Amino acid sequence: MTEGAAHSQRPAPPLRTARLTLREFLPSDLEALQALAGDARVLEYAPAESRALEAVRRARAPPAVRRRPARRRSYELAVVLQRGGKLIGACDLALSGPRAADIGYMLAPRHWGHGYGTEVAQALVAFAFGALALERLSAVVAIENDRSRRVLENAGLVWEGLMRRHLRVRGRTWDCHLYVIDRRRWLAISTPCAAAPARGS
Numbered sequence: 001m002t003e004g005a006a007h008s009q010r011p012a013p014p015l016r017t018a019r020l021t022l023r024e025f026l027p028s029d030l031e032a033l034q035a036l037a038g039d040a041r042v043l044e045y046a047p048a049e050s051r052a053l054e055a056v057r058r059a060r061a062p063p064a065v066r067r068r069p070a071r072r073r074s075y076e077l078a079v080v081l082q083r084g085g086k087l088i089g090a091c092d093l094a095l096s097g098p099r100a101a102d103i104g105y106m107l108a109p110r111h112w113g114h115g116y117g118t119e120v121a122q123a124l125v126a127f128a129f130g131a132l133a134l135e136r137l138s139a140v141v142a143i144e145n146d147r148s149r150r151v152l153e154n155a156g157l158v159w160e161g162l163m164r165r166h167l168r169v170r171g172r173t174w175d176c177h178l179y180v181i182d183r184r185r186w187l188a189i190s191t192p193c194a195a196a197p198a199r200g201s
């Protein structure tokens with residue numbers, strides 16, 4: 001896919017994982033998303049006004065107001081269970097340069113601990129280096145957010161540095177870790193090793 005096509009204003013195709021679909025928001029998602037984004041456990045390390053809420057409000061706006069810029073700068077996606085279609089979270093990928101982006105995600109606490117966060121991050125990584133043909137993907141995580149660090153590591157991102165006093169959430173300032181994966185690493189970890197010797201040879 002060319003760069004122009006990748007960042008056009010067309011809706012993103014749904015991204016499927018083993019158990020989830022990541023899709024564009026629908027106007028009917030607002031209530032579930034507001035409940036999610038209003039949960040204190042979800043908001044512990046995240047700003048209340050998420051890009052996801054903006055995306056749903058945009059989806060509910062009249063068509064004349066809904067137009068996106070010609071070149072899309074971010075993808076805010078609903079996280080829904082394939083079985084039953086329930087919305088359990090939200091995630092986003094925001095371009096930070098011509099070939100680079102940042103990702104973020106949040107899930108309803110009753111669904112934590114089942115590997116969904118890892119599936120979401122893995123799907124965003126595959127989307128970034130596959131359809132969007134990016135070179136670098138990063139995520140910023142508050143230093144106490146150990147769950148999210150594990151999710152990023154599970155998806156292949158590696159620690160790149162400490163960003164002191166980077167995030168301010170409801171009056172509290174957090175030091176943050178910067179996690180990164182580049183295309184070369186993605187190819188290395190997503191391609192089966194062709195050179196591996198066959199057993200017994």
Ligand SMILES: CC(C)(COP(=O)(O)OP(=O)(O)OC[C@H]1O[C@@H](n2cnc3c(N)ncnc32)[C@H](O)[C@@H]1OP(=O)(O)O)[C@@H](O)C(=O)NCCC(=O)NCCS
Nearest residue numbers: 042105106107112113114115116117118141146147148150
């Ligand atoms: C971060 C979040 C998406 C994780 O979702 P999840 O579905 O629970 O993630 P997973 O089940 O895939 O993985 C969680 C990992 O954290 C680990 N974990 C769980 N509880 C933990 C804890 N208290 N301390 C450290 N690690 C913990 C799990 O063992 C697992 O790691 P593993 O796969 O190596 O065993 C979810 O907690 C969330 O929405 N948090 C609020 C919003 C947020 O913080 N977003 C990220 C901003 S950077």
